[in-house]
Amino acid sequence: MKKVLILSVILLATSITYGQDKTNMYADNVSTLDATIKTLYQVISGDKGEERNWDLFKFLFHPDAKLIPTGRNQEGKYSARYMTPSDYIKSSGKWLVENGFHEVEINRTTDTFEQITQVFSTYESYHNKTDEKPFMRGINSIQLLNDGTRWWVINIYWKQETAENPIPETYLPKD
Incomplete structure (x- = not known):
């Protein structure tokens, strides 16, 4: 029984230390809104x-965060799919590595009220850094929280541009 208790204490201490190591290692990545989005x-x-x-x-995401892609389903109706960060990794991680994805x-528009921020982040997607033309564009609606210590991504809700629904000029870069 004593061995099990000692082993449990060691495992708990190790997991706490590992969590602190990640916090220390990644702190700069969530210290500002810009760093978090980047x-x-x-x-x-x-x-x-x-x-x-x-x-x-x-590490970027709040424990209750969701990633929410939206688009037309097979019946042609708009729908949303709700994923945790782990769900996203399971559903998209392999594809990202196999195909290349940048x-x-x-462009970005940002609205902040005290500790909450809403970002409309217009993106372009490429398979390779050297590609001249994106294969996809869209808008990420990113909700963030600053808890006084760091920024947390609360949700990312996104939609890809289509021929029927191009990105509005308001959300494109001004030349």
């Missing part, structure tokens, strides 16, 4: 065959 785009981006830092990806923010 890290979000960087961590999912990479060349074909390049593994992503999923620990850092998960998501680049091209």
